Amino acid sequence: MFVLLRQLQRIRSECALPRPARRGSLQLRHxxxxxxxxCxxxxxxxxxxxxDLARFGLSITASPRHADVLLVTGAVTTRMRGALEIAYAAMPEPRRVAALGDCALGCGLLGDPSQIAGRVEEILPVDLRIPGCPPDPETIARHLRELLAR
Amino acid sequence: MTDALSLTAVPPGLWRETIGGLGRRGGLPLSLFAAAGPDGFPEVRCLAETGDGLMLAVCPALDGAVPSVADVVPALHWDEREARDLHGVVFTGHWPHRPLVHHPADLAEWTTPVTGDDVHQVAVGPIHAGVIESGHFRFHCVGERILHIDVRLFHTHRGLEHAAEGLAPDEALPVVRRACGACAVANSVAFADAVEQATGRFPDDATRRARTVLVELERVYNHANDIGAMCAGVGLAPGAMVFAHAKERAQRIIHDLTGHRFMFGAVAVGGSGLSIGADAAAGARGALAALGRDMAAAWRALLFDASLRDRVAGAGVLPHDEALRLGVVGPAARASGVGRDLREDAPRLWYPGFRAVLPAEPVGDVAARMEARAVELAQSLALLDDLLAGAVTPGSVTTVDSGGRHGAGRVESARGGTTCVVELEAGTVRRVHLRTASYANWPAVARAATGAILPDFPLVNKSFELCYACVDR
Structure with missing residues (x-):
């Protein structure tokens, strides 16, 4: 355990993550x-x-009932459409939807059209678009912080 | 060449003996799927090791039916269920025939009836609490004890195989690769191998070396991820974080070498465009060596962590005979003492003198599966140290024969043996079937967690750390 903690301490100092200036927080459900x-x-x-998204006040929550943001990855398949809509319906207002990655945005290679219900935008109102295949962690963090500023 | 594919037409009357008897004759069935035959009528194809090479056995589905082999080869159980759902082939004798890809609303149609005093069901998913792919589990329990698990996957079924059909091989490659981000290289190489075999081509030394570099880099970041995931599964944050960071370091090295953190686009059909200069290779080699030292130190610390040992030792045991019966592959199989590794015989990749490594006590529990990752990490880093000793140069393929219609590619991915079978027609993909290691191993997750308590399921599940996307396609 001592070795692990020492490595963690080193990782922490090497990453040298700056403290964010902005306050506030968002709970994310993926x-x-x-x-x-x-993604x-x-x-x-x-x-x-x-x-370390958490230093911006951005954390993943286990239930959509506790979430401010629904982070959706992938083109919405016919088999996931229902579950996605249930998760969205379970969220309290105000709520936001973020489409994460090119498939969610409908600009990737999606598959057989008969198996795809559509891009996220066609199913839910999208507030934030995070492009990339997949977007790297830096990009994800940057876009989510934008949402924090809104 | 040692990897020629022989095509064998089998009449329905001999199908059970041909496939079911493979084990007795020193062979091994690898994948089974349905396709439209040359006349347009459905047929069932089975890729198998025969003891002296690969065989693609083909059986016509007369009146839409083929005899089932799932009772004699349980490893092909899911394959038959999928073939019925996607191609309408009926497997005579496969009973009850539960849907796999289709999701009927009626519970009785797809779950196993489990009855008795106090038996109840716990339904989990498709959406899980963490950042996890979508899938549904139905636990049949008494109290916290799991009696049986029905796994319902294919929530992320995108019909990728179907979407790839009719495309030229180089256009089909990104579609097949899209099956899974974390196994992108292994799946791509398996597809490229299959296409090259079908067109009578063989990769040159440079291509084989380049592809091996990519496959091993993929294994390094996946294995680091998996060890961290198992620590997370027992709530050991320091272990989870140290290995999450090790994975991040590996992916940054990968990005520097290939321009993408998951190596998307690094594999091509008919050669390799990967070019790593001597300086870049030396830099990566040094960074990987430093990463290896840190991971080895962290792993030793995990071995002496009493609270972790207490949770992983004896948890989720997959016995040796069950691993064989279910056709389990990869680190999970090796943790149960099944010493198979496709890298031992991989003429289209670069593994001279390779021998599979097993954990010291391959008893099939979570601890053994965790150790399997640790010993393979060291092995992969040693392979990369050798492969990156000089520059990696672009390569091509050489024509060795006239090829045939069909080709098969096999790659040992981070999760185990992955098989891709391709049928070409007039320069386009007529049928492609990808059977990943995750596909082979999912039934074993349910088996290993049977008898465990419900709170141990996430740990048992993470000890296999299978992809859902790889299965769903």
């Missing part, structure tokens, strides 16, 4: 609506030690 798992890896990295 839904994979048909992703390739790339999931990068979103996890964004909340990991090298980027």
């Amino acid at each position: 839904v994979d609506a048909g992703s390739c798992n790339g 999931e890896h990068e979103l996890q990295a964004a909340s990991g030690p090298a980027y």
